[in-house]
Amino acid sequence: MTDIARVDFPITLGDFYLHFYTQRRPVVIRTSSVAELGWQTHLWSNEYLNFKAGAHEVLVLKRGGARLYEPEQSAYIPMPFRTFIQDVMAKPEGDSNTYLNLQTDKVMEPPLLQLLGDFSIPIYFKDVQLRSVNLWMGNSVQAITTPLHHDFNDNLYVVVEGRKRFSIFPPQQAPNLYPRGVLLGVDPNGNIRYQERDKLPHLAQVDIERPDMQRFPRYAEAAPQRMDFEVLANEMLFLPNGWFHQVTSVGRHIAVNFFAETPPAEKLASIHKTISERRAARQAHKAAGT
Numbered sequence: 001m002t003d004i005a006r007v008d009f010p011i012t013l014g015d016f017y018l019h020f021y022t023q024r025r026p027v028v029i030r031t032s033s034v035a036e037l038g039w040q041t042h043l044w045s046n047e048y049l050n051f052k053a054g055a056h057e058v059l060v061l062k063r064g065g066a067r068l069y070e071p072e073q074s075a076y077i078p079m080p081f082r083t084f085i086q087d088v089m090a091k092p093e094g095d096s097n098t099y100l101n102l103q104t105d106k107v108m109e110p111p112l113l114q115l116l117g118d119f120s121i122p123i124y125f126k127d128v129q130l131r132s133v134n135l136w137m138g139n140s141v142q143a144i145t146t147p148l149h150h151d152f153n154d155n156l157y158v159v160v161e162g163r164k165r166f167s168i169f170p171p172q173q174a175p176n177l178y179p180r181g182v183l184l185g186v187d188p189n190g191n192i193r194y195q196e197r198d199k200l201p202h203l204a205q206v207d208i209e210r211p212d213m214q215r216f217p218r219y220a221e222a223a224p225q226r227m228d229f230e231v232l233a234n235e236m237l238f239l240p241n242g243w244f245h246q247v248t249s250v251g252r253h254i255a256v257n258f259f260a261e262t263p264p265a266e267k268l269a270s271i272h273k274t275i276s277e278r279r280a281a282r283q284a285h286k287a288a289g290t
Contacts, residue, residue, distance in 0.1 A: 022272035040118040041160040053111030054082030094139030128260040136255040148204035148246040153259040158236040162253030171242030176222035178205040188265035190242030
């Protein structure tokens with residue numbers, strides 16, 4: 001088992017691109033407070049969220065009672081945001097079967113649209129093509145676990161309240177994690193291709209906490225590549241396209257994430273080369289001036 005890289009904010013944009021973005025390498029970036037990003041999410045009390053966006057309708061994931069999320073036993077239902085706050089976020093015991101996460105395919109929707117003044121795009125994603133910005137909210141005395149899956153975009157995930165536990169695997173382990181879809185291949189930039197994109201092909205079939213090694217024997221090859229770590233409030237996780245991840249939350253938790261398109265491998269290599277050459281030129285110039 002390997003460890004996730006951790007760095008302190010502000011890591012320069014050049015360092016982020018050189019060591020993580022172009023290398024397709026996950027990293028946790030720690031801040032003393034997301035106020036360093038210019039954010040005001042410390043204001044997000046139940047009363048404030050209700051005042052700013054309570055009247056707007058949101059889609060809330062109602063899960064079945066199983067330990068892990070099962071798509072066939074779950075459904076998105078519409079409700080006023082204030083109802084979600086009252087029934088989940090404001091209750092001491094919360095609700096382990098009700099969760100606010102991805103809405104639709106729009107770039108941004110309520111309630112984030114009504115909270116725009118409280119957050120902004122972090123510097124590390126300011127030059128990328130954003131696909132969507134999403135709010136993740138839940139509250140439960142029991143663990144809420146989203147089972148192992150991967151995204152089709154780069155992900156910058158900022159925890160503003162609570163904590164999240166991640167277990168992740170690199171894209172190259174896809175054949176050993178038994179995704180639901182018919183796997184066609186893994187591209188050099190981490191993008192994972194399937195025969196069909198519908199029916200949630202990117203969900204892994206193996207339960208990594210209780211693996212059935214008779215059904216999924218190749219998981220033995222993936223297990224040594226697993227990384228387990230927590231992302232705390234005021235930290236952000238860069239998770240490149242294709243990295244499988246299982247996420248567990250307990251207690252009250254709020255996060256904002258940014259999905260971005262992944263450049264082709266040739267573009268990533270070009271960015272890496274340009275930054276490296278510029279740094280070498282600056283170092284040579286400094287050496288010549290001493």
